[in-house]
Amino acid sequence: MEKRSLQAFRVGVLSLLFSLIFNLGSFASSEETKKSFDPGETIMHHVMDAHEIHITKGVHIPLPCIVKAKNGFDLFSFSSFKKNESLGYLTYTSGSTGNTYFYEHGHIYLLDSEKGVMTDETGSILNEAPYDISITKxxxxxxxxxxxxxxxxxxxxxxxxxxxxxxxxxxxxxxxxxxxxxxxxxxxxxxxxxxxxxxxxxxxxxxxxxxxxxxxxxxxxxxxxxxxxxxxxxxxxxxxxxxxxxxxxxxxxxxxxxxxxxxxxxxxxxxxxxxxxxxxxxxxxxxxxxxxxxxxxxxxxxxxxxxxxxxxxxxxxxxxxxxxxxxxxxxxxxxxxxxxxxxxxxxxxxxxxxxxxxxxxxxx
Amino acid sequence: MGLVTPGFGLIFWTTLSFLIVLFLLRKMAWGPILKSLKEREDSIEGALQSAEKAKEEMEKLQSSNEALLREARDERDLLLKEARATKDAIVGEAKLKAKEEADRIISEARTAIENEKMAAITELKAEVANISLDIAEKLLRKELSGDAGQQELVDNMLSKVKLN
Structure with missing residues (x-):
């Protein structure tokens, strides 16, 4: 009896490991945000393109971002995006073009110097998006x-x-x-x-x-x-x-x-x-x-x-x-x-x- | 919606990298690979064909060998037949000649015998005549040694003579 339960436990642990393998991104993101688990978001996050490779919880490989705004190309690592507390977005200001970019849901937008982040009533961002030829996932x-x-x-x-x-x-x-x-x-x-x-x-x-x-x-x-x-x-x-x-x-x-x-x-x-x-x-x-x-x-x-x-x-x-x-x-x-x-x-x-x-x- | 909205960057990179991959692999991989595959297939095909050809040639050779053998046999038979015929002819001719010769010799011998016989007969006749004359002479001498005898003879002869 004991042996059997041990076996079941083993199977369970093994299964969990397997599931983790298939579901790394979701697990990590749900932990990070401390929200309740949202399978839809997790799955979409997985199947859609991203600017970083999500290996496991807290382990990301930032990928190079290449964007072309009106005044030239910018090349920077995704890790250059830092949390801007006042805006609530990840932002990065380029040294060469002087542009400030912000990141939202897999997209890079240009931060308007006067109006900041513009959104319509449904919450979608209206800011200009530069041509994004980043080396994505x-x-x-x-x-x-x-x-x-x-x-x-x-x-x-x-x-x-x-x-x-x-x-x-x-x-x-x-x-x-x-x-x-x-x-x-x-x-x-x-x-x-x-x-x-x-x-x-x-x-x-x-x-x-x-x-x-x-x-x-x-x-x-x-x-x-x-x-x-x-x-x-x-x-x-x-x-x-x-x-x-x-x-x-x-x-x-x-x-x-x-x-x-x-x-x-x-x-x-x-x-x-x-x-x-x-x-x-x-x-x-x-x-x-x-x-x-x-x-x-x-x-x-x-x-x-x-x-x-x-x-x-x-x-x-x-x-x-x-x-x-x-x-x-x-x-x-x-x-x-x-x-x-x-x-x-x-x-x-x-x-x-x-x-x-x-x-x-x-x-x- | 993001799922079915193609991203510009990805389209750009996909196009660029696919073209590069297509170009490079065509030049460095697909070309040589397909070429060697074709060459190998051709060589296998060629080998099979030449094996088939060799087989055919072998068969042809075998059949020609057989034909040759048959021809040789036929020729041998012909030669034998000819030889036999020649032999027969020679033997026949020889026999004929021998017979002719024999016939000739026999006939010659016969002629010679005949001649000899005739000569012998002639000689015999002459001898017989001589002997007869001698006998007659001796008889006459004896008979005619007396007058009686002479008379008788004359009588006898005269009786045989017919006077008409």
Whole structure:
């Protein structure tokens, strides 16, 4: 009996540790502010971009802020923002441009020298925002992903050079099936003749999305959610859109303005639909990746948050109890997310390839 | 709302870094990797094809070997047949010649015998005539040694003579 309870305790502690891993940011922030636990805010805080990497309670890695106001660029660390007691915001005054910036909910605003902080009746800030090209959490995550990509693929490329005519070995044999997968299962069937031209883009986007998807699943990295950010997916979808449009042959455009085999009276309906389709394709690409990855993060965090919700409402014992279920579901979700990470990279690449194939199809 | 509002900075960095990654990886990784994969596939394809070709050639060689063997056998048979025919012809000719020769010799011998025989007969005839003459002479001498004998002879001869 005693043994069993000890075991349960162990499981509980272990679960708590696990949950902590998934939910670092939330735990720390709730402690800091001494407020009651707000899962919604915690989760949003996690999935949204930030100017610092939140490792654990009180441990932050400040990231460089780069902003461009009217009178020039400012480069400073996020840690330069200091609490301004009179304003109630974090502020920083630049030495070079003389601008004072203040920080509110992940955004940097310019402090008006006369009016200070201006807000409308709903509380949203009306101050001018400088162009913010800071190395945010997601940018840093993206850079990390890119470094990993370079490490992997330069090694693989070197192996191909040094091991000409030999069987693949090491990381080369890990990546080769994936490269062949993109080539033989995605590019060749979707694009057909002339697929080689699109291979570098398809491979880059596939591994870019996949690696960043998986980076987002690693705890203690500040919960970066790069591919779950609509800005990132928008750019990726735009690349697909631009490449599709640039490479499109006459047949593709003719299909839009004069769909073959459609009765004349249907054209006024069909043509707007086709034109809409041109733009809806990249938009759907953008939304699908963003929604899938963000949803995964939200679900994972929700399971972890359950522990603290129960702990707060019914005492620590309830929290321990729920943690068992929560961790079980988190583990399951993590496996599912690993699959989703690959699947979404595959789907994005496949659809891009299909659009390229449609664009380059010879008129028939 | 912040969740679905793309941030300017992130768009900027994503575009910039993705372009750089695309460009660099294309040059340093995808190009060489895809090239070596293609080369390897081509070499495997080539090896398979050449193996197939070698197999075909082997088969061809084997069949040509067989044909050669068959041809050789046929030629041997032909040669044997020809030899046999030649032999037969030679033997036949020899036999014919021998027979002819024999016939000739026999006929020559026959002619010679005939001639000899004729000569012998002629000689015998002459001898017989001589002997007969001698006998006749001796008989005559004896018969005609007396007058009676001579008379008888004359009578006899005269009786045989017909006077018409």
């Amino acid at each position: 997601n940018v840093a995550g993206m850079f990390l992903g890119i470094v990993i990509m370079f490490l992997i693929f330069l090694t693989v490329a070197k192996s191909y050079k040094t091991r000409v005519g030999k069987a693949p070995k090491g990381i080369q044999s890990l990546m080769e099936p994936l490269i062949l997968f993109v080539r033989d299962e995605i590019a060749k069937p979707s694009i057909g003749h002339g697929y080689e031209r699109f291979m570098p883009f398809l491979l880059t986007i596939f591994f870019f999305i996949w690696i960043l998807n998986m980076l987002g699943l690693i705890p203690f990295l500040g919960g970066m959610n790069v591919t779950g950010n609509i800005g990132v997916t928008m750019v990726l979808a735009l690349f697909t859109f631009v490449i599709t449009s640039v490479n499109a042959k006459k047949g593709y455009w003719m299909h839009i303005v004069a769909p073959p085999g459609v009765p004349l009276w249907l054209l006024p309906i069909m043509v707007p639909i086709e034109i809409l389709g041109v733009f809806s394709k990249p938009i759907v690409l953008m939304l699908r990746l963003f929604a899938n990855i963000t949803a995964g993060h939200i679900v994972l965090l929700s399971f972890a948050s359950l522990i603290f919700i129960f702990a707060e409402a019914n005492g620590p014992a309830a929290g321990f109890g729920v943690s068992i279920v929560s961790v079980a579901f988190s583990v399951f979700m993590n496996f599912l997310e690993l699959l989703v990470a690959f699947l979404q990279a595959y789907v994005f690449t496949l659809l891009s390839a299909l659009y390229f194939g449609m664009a380059t199809e010879e008129a028939h």
